[in-house]
Amino acid sequence: MNAYSGKNAVITGGGSGIGFATAKLLVDAGARVVITGRSQATLDAARQRLGTNATAVRGDVSSLGDLDVLAARVRDELGTVDALFVNAGITSAMPFESMTEEVYDQSFAINVKGAFFTVQKLAPLLSTGAGVVLTTSVANVMGMLETSVYAAGKAALRSMARSLSRELLPRGVRVNAISPGPVDTGILESSMPQEAAERFKAARVAENPMRRFGTPEEIARAVAFLAFDATYTTGAELVVDGGVTQL
Ligand code: NAD
Secondary structure: OOOOOOOEEEEOOOOOHHHHHHHHHHHHOOOEEEEEEOOHHHHHHHHHHHOOOEEEEEOOOOOHHHHHHHHHHHHHHOOOEEEEEEOOOOOOOOOHHHOOHHHHHHHHHHHHHHHHHHHHHHHHHEEEEEEEEEEOOHHHHOOOOOOHHHHHHHHHHHHHHHHHHHHHHHHOOEEEEEEEOOEOOOOOOOOOOHHHHHHHHHHHHHHOOOOOOEOHHHHHHHHHHHHHHOOOOOOOEEEEOOOOOOO
16 A cells, blocks of 8 residues: 655654654655664664665754754755654653753753754755644653653643644644553663663553553554644644543
């Protein structure tokens, strides 16, 4: 099936997890995709699995210089962009009392500043009718333990989905947010000891009405819907969470 043949997409953090699953869905459906990330090895492996319709560009979304390089490469490779999935992010699970300035700043630099300037730098390349999808999290509407900084950053993105949609509407560009519930991608293990990650994950499964994690592919399908098919939807947040914020 080539539902997205002729379409161009950019996915930050597209080398792993939800971003990779989305890249795979889009490439399999005929799109050309540029993925970004910080690890060259991860990007190389992803690019190999995705094939020749994917290009990998290494860069840090918290660096405006790197975002300029990304925009230039995207212009060269794709020309225009029909779908921008602003997905790169890190967790910073930590009790409020032990949060440090360094972790706080890094979380906001990547999850909030990085997302904002990704949209700003790539906006000139967005085609009429393009869809931007910001990645929030169910944490942005829940009072979960050890997520105060991460959740606040994701709530900022929820707000930006509304204000950026207003600013980009005259250009025919829609901006929406995808709000994943727990998805087992390894993101937790990258920010906390294995034992703490296991505890955190067990709590997420226990509280979830579906008693399981979502898969990256389940999120990817919702991202593709928002990016391409939700042509009468802007400023919205689509929650894909097994019902944990709804039931
Ligand atoms: P992941 O760790 O597999 O993906 C995150 C990606 O972002 C990685 O490829 C990483 O290289 C990239 N990245 C991190 N910092 C970066 C930076 N400074 N510059 C460029 N790239 C950077 O984890 P994931 O679960 O697929 O996460 C994707 C998004 O989904 C994140 O924004 C995360 O907050 C959000 N999210 C995840 C879950 C979950 O349970 N997994 C739930 C809600 C929201």
